[in-house]
Amino acid sequence: MSYIQGETGDWEIVIGLEVHAQVISNAKLFSGAATDFGSEPNSQVSFVDAAFPGMLPVINAFCVEQAVRTGLGLKAEINLQSVFDRKNYFYADLPQGYQISQFQQPIVGKGEIVLDLPDGSSRTVGVTRLHLEQDAGKSLHDQHPSKTYIDLNRSGVALMEIVSEPDMRTSEEAGAYVRKLRSILRYLGTCDGNMEEGSMRCDVNVSVRRPGEPFGTRCEIKNVNSIRFVMQAIEYEARRQIEILEEGGKIDQETRLWDTTKFVTRSMRSKEEAHDYRYFPDPDLLPLELEPEWVEDIKRTLPELPDDKKARFIQDFKLSPYDAGVLVAEKARADYFETVAKGRDPKMAANWVTGDLFGALNKSGKDIEESPVTAENLGGLIDLIADNTISGRIAKEVFEAMFETGEKAADIVEKKGLRQVTDTGAIESSIDAVMAANADKVAEFRSGKDKLFGFFVGQVMKATQGKANPALVNEILTAKLKG
Amino acid sequence: MSLDKATVAKIAHLARIKVPDDELEDLAGDLSRILSFVEQLNEVDTKDVAPMTSVAAQKLRRRKDEVTDGGYRDAVLSNGPETAEGFYVVPKVVE
Amino acid sequence: MAELTRLTMAQALDGLSKKDFTAVELTEAHVGAMEAVRPLNAYITETPDQALEMARASDARRAKGEAGPMDGLPIAVKDLFCTKGVATTAASRILEGFVPPYESTVTANLWRDGAVMLGKVNLDEFAMGSANITSHHGEVVSPWSPGAPGSWSRRIVPGGSSGGSAAVVAARAALGATGTDTGGSIRQPAGYTGIVGIKPTYGRCSRWGVVAYASSLDQAGPMTRTVEDAAIMLRSMCGFDPKDSTSVDMAVPDFRAALTGDIRGLRVGIPREYRVDGMPAEIEALWSRGVEWLKAAGAEPVEISLPHTKYALAAYYIVAPAEASSNLARYDGVRFGRRVEGGSLNELYENTRGEGFGKEVQRRILIGTYVLSAGYYDAYYLKAQKVRTRIKQDFDEAFRSCDVILTPTAPSTPFAIGDNSDDPVQMYLNDVFTVPVNLAGLPGMSVPAGLGGDGLPLGLQLIGRPFDEETLLRVGQAIETAANFTATPPFMA
Numbered sequence A: 001m002s003y004i005q006g007e008t009g010d011w012e013i014v015i016g017l018e019v020h021a022q023v024i025s026n027a028k029l030f031s032g033a034a035t036d037f038g039s040e041p042n043s044q045v046s047f048v049d050a051a052f053p054g055m056l057p058v059i060n061a062f063c064v065e066q067a068v069r070t071g072l073g074l075k076a077e078i079n080l081q082s083v084f085d086r087k088n089y090f091y092a093d094l095p096q097g098y099q100i101s102q103f104q105q106p107i108v109g110k111g112e113i114v115l116d117l118p119d120g121s122s123r124t125v126g127v128t129r130l131h132l133e134q135d136a137g138k139s140l141h142d143q144h145p146s147k148t149y150i151d152l153n154r155s156g157v158a159l160m161e162i163v164s165e166p167d168m169r170t171s172e173e174a175g176a177y178v179r180k181l182r183s184i185l186r187y188l189g190t191c192d193g194n195m196e197e198g199s200m201r202c203d204v205n206v207s208v209r210r211p212g213e214p215f216g217t218r219c220e221i222k223n224v225n226s227i228r229f230v231m232q233a234i235e236y237e238a239r240r241q242i243e244i245l246e247e248g249g250k251i252d253q254e255t256r257l258w259d260t261t262k263f264v265t266r267s268m269r270s271k272e273e274a275h276d277y278r279y280f281p282d283p284d285l286l287p288l289e290l291e292p293e294w295v296e297d298i299k300r301t302l303p304e305l306p307d308d309k310k311a312r313f314i315q316d317f318k319l320s321p322y323d324a325g326v327l328v329a330e331k332a333r334a335d336y337f338e339t340v341a342k343g344r345d346p347k348m349a350a351n352w353v354t355g356d357l358f359g360a361l362n363k364s365g366k367d368i369e370e371s372p373v374t375a376e377n378l379g380g381l382i383d384l385i386a387d388n389t390i391s392g393r394i395a396k397e398v399f400e401a402m403f404e405t406g407e408k409a410a411d412i413v414e415k416k417g418l419r420q421v422t423d424t425g426a427i428e429s430s431i432d433a434v435m436a437a438n439a440d441k442v443a444e445f446r447s448g449k450d451k452l453f454g455f456f457v458g459q460v461m462k463a464t465q466g467k468a469n470p471a472l473v474n475e476i477l478t479a480k481l482k483g
Numbered sequence B: 001m002s003l004d005k006a007t008v009a010k011i012a013h014l015a016r017i018k019v020p021d022d023e024l025e026d027l028a029g030d031l032s033r034i035l036s037f038v039e040q041l042n043e044v045d046t047k048d049v050a051p052m053t054s055v056a057a058q059k060l061r062r063r064k065d066e067v068t069d070g071g072y073r074d075a076v077l078s079n080g081p082e083t084a085e086g087f088y089v090v091p092k093v094v095e
Numbered sequence C: 001m002a003e004l005t006r007l008t009m010a011q012a013l014d015g016l017s018k019k020d021f022t023a024v025e026l027t028e029a030h031v032g033a034m035e036a037v038r039p040l041n042a043y044i045t046e047t048p049d050q051a052l053e054m055a056r057a058s059d060a061r062r063a064k065g066e067a068g069p070m071d072g073l074p075i076a077v078k079d080l081f082c083t084k085g086v087a088t089t090a091a092s093r094i095l096e097g098f099v100p101p102y103e104s105t106v107t108a109n110l111w112r113d114g115a116v117m118l119g120k121v122n123l124d125e126f127a128m129g130s131a132n133i134t135s136h137h138g139e140v141v142s143p144w145s146p147g148a149p150g151s152w153s154r155r156i157v158p159g160g161s162s163g164g165s166a167a168v169v170a171a172r173a174a175l176g177a178t179g180t181d182t183g184g185s186i187r188q189p190a191g192y193t194g195i196v197g198i199k200p201t202y203g204r205c206s207r208w209g210v211v212a213y214a215s216s217l218d219q220a221g222p223m224t225r226t227v228e229d230a231a232i233m234l235r236s237m238c239g240f241d242p243k244d245s246t247s248v249d250m251a252v253p254d255f256r257a258a259l260t261g262d263i264r265g266l267r268v269g270i271p272r273e274y275r276v277d278g279m280p281a282e283i284e285a286l287w288s289r290g291v292e293w294l295k296a297a298g299a300e301p302v303e304i305s306l307p308h309t310k311y312a313l314a315a316y317y318i319v320a321p322a323e324a325s326s327n328l329a330r331y332d333g334v335r336f337g338r339r340v341e342g343g344s345l346n347e348l349y350e351n352t353r354g355e356g357f358g359k360e361v362q363r364r365i366l367i368g369t370y371v372l373s374a375g376y377y378d379a380y381y382l383k384a385q386k387v388r389t390r391i392k393q394d395f396d397e398a399f400r401s402c403d404v405i406l407t408p409t410a411p412s413t414p415f416a417i418g419d420n421s422d423d424p425v426q427m428y429l430n431d432v433f434t435v436p437v438n439l440a441g442l443p444g445m446s447v448p449a450g451l452g453g454d455g456l457p458l459g460l461q462l463i464g465r466p467f468d469e470e471t472l473l474r475v476g477q478a479i480e481t482a483a484n485f486t487a488t489p490p491f492m493a
C-alpha cells in the first residue's frame, strides 16, 4: 500500500473511474446520421439528433453488439434484459432535454479489469457496470465574446459508460486502469480509445481517508482527456482534500473540472445546482431483450485479449511477465512480435522488438504501424544472426540502416559487405598477423596475463572490420595463443 | 400532499418555466389539488405487481448500422431562432 | 355545391369513380366550407392552394386508373401532425413560426392513398385538454351550439383535445379529420359532436412526426361521420413504421371488409364499474338502449367487472404529465419555435417556456416534474405504472368472457365554454371512461347514439381486444344502424 504523507499522518486515496467510450459504429445509437469525427458543424445531424417535434429513437443493432462484446471482454455479466431511461436536464448541447441512458437495468453488469503495474505485478479492479447512452452535442465558448455556439454532430453518438468500483489507491493504478481498458477496447474493436479526439473521456472520483477508515466524501472530476491528466488530477485533488481535512475542514461533494493550463481542479459552476435527473424508462423504446445464443455467438468470435495473450507469451515463449506485458499492451505490437517470433528464437525476437525496435520507434515518434522495419524484415535480420551470416554486433548496424531505409537486412548486408567471415583460413591468417605484430603481448599472455585475451579478440575483429565470426575467433585464438 | 410556494418555485426552476411570484400561490393550490386527487392510488394493492413498461407485447426492434440520415444542415438550422456559421447560437454558457 | 360536402367518404369515392364530379370540384366545395365555418375557429391554418393542387393530381391519377383508396377525399389534419412546409403549432405559442421540414408518417400514408389536405385544425395546446379551450389560437366552438354564429345562446365545447377535428367533420367542412387520443382525445370530442372516432390499438398508427404528449398513450386515429368512413380512413392511416420503435409489424386488415353487419353470438361486456355516481340518467338510459340494440342484432350482453376503473384517472394524471414533462423539454427556444431572450441560457429557457406554454400545459409539466423528482418517483410514477398493470389485467380478464365492451363515451353531456374550467380536476373527470383504454393500449371507438335533453349529441364507446379493430367496427356499425343518428348540428357549411 502506498500512502500519502500529510502533516498529521498517512492518508490513502480512493479512486473510482467512469469512462465514456465512444462506440465504433457507422451510424448513431438512435438515428441514422453518421458518426465521423471532425466534420462541418451540424452536418451529421438528423432531425432525431436535433430533437425536432415528433422524432423518435430506433436503436442501432451494431451498437448493442459492441456493448455486449465489450462486456464479454471485461468478463462481465450480460443482462439479457435491459432498459433505456431518460436522464432529464437542460443544457445547450442536449437537444431533447434528456439523455437516453441506462439507469437501473444496464446492458452489462459486474466485470473486472486486471491492471499491469510497472513493477510487473498485476491487480484486479472491479467493473461495476457498463451501459449504453447517447453523447451530447458540443458547446463552443470561444467563437464569440457573448455567445456559445452549438454543434450537434456528436449528439446521439453511442457511448459506453464503463464504471469501476472504487478499487484504486494510487494515481499509477488509475493510469494503468485507463491504459488497460483502452487496450481491451482496441483489441475488441469497440472503441478507438483516442483520448485527444474525445472518443474516450474519464470522470474521476477521488476521496481520501485514513488507512482502514470508511470512505470519505468524494469529488468527481469531469471529462479528463488524457492518462497523464487523470494521474495529475488525482494527485492534485488528493492533496487538496488532505489539506482541507488536516485544517479541520470538510469536503463538499461536488463536480470539479481539471484545468489543463493551471494544473488544478476547480469547482464547476454550471453543475453546481442540485441534480435531479428524474430518470424514468423511455416510453419511446421497449426493454432491450437479447437472445442467449446471440450472446454466445459473439463470445465465440471474441479475439484473444491482452491477459490471455500475455499468459500465452509467458507460457509458450518463456518471456518475462514484464516483456510479455509490454508486448501485449497494444494488439499491433503483439501481432508484430508474433510475426517476428514465428519459427525463431522467441527470446531473441522479444529482445529485438522491445529493445531496438521500440527504442527506435520511440526516438522517431512513430507508431508500430508506421515502423520502417516490417516484422518480416526484422525476422530476416534475426535469421542472418542465427545462421551466422552476421554477428550480433554487425546486426545492430544493419538494423539502424534498415530503420533508415526500410530495406531488407540481407540486401544491406550484401551491399555493405557485412557478411561474417567464417572461413577458418582467413581468420587464422588474421590472427597470425595480429600475433606477429604484438609478439610482446603474446609473451606476456603466455607468462600468465590471461586478461590480454580480450585485447587479441579486439585486434582480430578490428582487422576483419568486425566481420569475423566471434566464436571462431575465440576458438582459434585460444588454440594459437597456447602455442 | 400539499405543495408550498417554495416547492412550486423549485419545481418550476427544475422545469425551466418562469412563474411570476404572484402566481405561485394559485399554482400551488392547483397542483396540490391534483396531487391529492392522484393519491387515491395508495388504496390499490400493488404488491408483487410489475410496473407496466410497454402496452404492446413486442420486442425492441434494432436497425442496421447504416448511415441513412443527416447531411442536411440547412434544413436542421432553418427553424433556428439564432444561428451563425452553421451553429445554433445561445447566450454564453459559463462552465 | 353544398351537397358535395354532405357526402360520406364512401359516397364521395363512389361519385368520383362514376365521374359524377371531380376531386377538384369536391375540394373546391370543401374549401368554400372551410371558409364558411371560420366562426367555429376550427382551422388554424387553411391550405386551399395546396388542397387544389393535390385535387388536380388526384384527378390525373384517377384518369390514369391509378386512384388510391382515399383518392380525392378532402380531409383536415389536427395541428399536432407535422406537415412538410406547412406550419405546425400544436396550438402552442412556443411553436410559433415552426415549419417542419418533414411529413409525419400518418399524414404521408394518407397522401400516398390520395387524400387531399384542406388545412390544419385546432386542438388543446399540446393535446392537453378535454374541451379545446387551452389552445393558444383560441377555443373552438361546437357547431352544435344552440343558435347561429354571432347569436349563439351558449357556446358549447366540441370536446378535446381533437376539438377542431371534431368540429369541422360535424360541420361538414371536411369529409374526415385526423385526431390523436392520449386519454380520450378522439373519442370524447367525437361523442360530443355526433361523429365517429377511433383510437386504434397502441402501435397500429405510427407516432413518427406527431408532436408527442405522452408517448406510451398517444395514438392517432380517424374522425369521420360514419363507421364505414372510419374503416376507410383507418386503413390508410395505420401500418408498420420502422421509424417508430413502438409501431407494430403487423398486416393492416381491410377494415371495410370487416363490416359484415353480422354480430350474432358476439358477447358484449357491460362493465359494472362504469355506473359512476352522478352520471346523468339520460346517459345511463342511452347505454341501456345500446345494450338492447346489440341484443336485437343477435349479440349477447354479459356483465363484466373492471375493478380498477376508479383508479384509471389518477394513474393517467401521473403517467401522462410525467411523460409530457420530459417530451416537452425540447421546446427551449434554441432550435425551433419561439424564443424569448434572456441574459443567460437559463433565463432564456425560463422566459421562453414561461411565455410559450399556456397555463394547463405548465400545470401538467410541473406535476410531471414533481412526480418524477427525487424521493417521489416510487410513490407516484412507479405506483401509477403498477396500477396500470392492474388495469390492463382487468381487461385481459374481462376479455375472457366477452368479445367487446360497451360503455358511454363520457359521463356527461357537452358543456359550455367557461364551465368546469376553474378546477382542473373537475375537467379531468370527463375522461373517466376513455382513459382506461389508453392505459391498457386497447382499441376504442365512439359512435354517435342519440341526443341528450339539451339537443346535444351523446356517444357510446366500444372497447376491443388488442388489434381487433375489426370487431369494434362491425359492432360500431350495428349501433350506428340501430341508432339511426340523423341529427345534424344547427350550424353547417
Ligand SMILES: [Mg+2]
Pocket: A018, A161, A203
Ligand atoms: Mg456518469
Ligand SMILES: [Zn+2]
Pocket: A020, A133, A161
Ligand atoms: Zn454517462
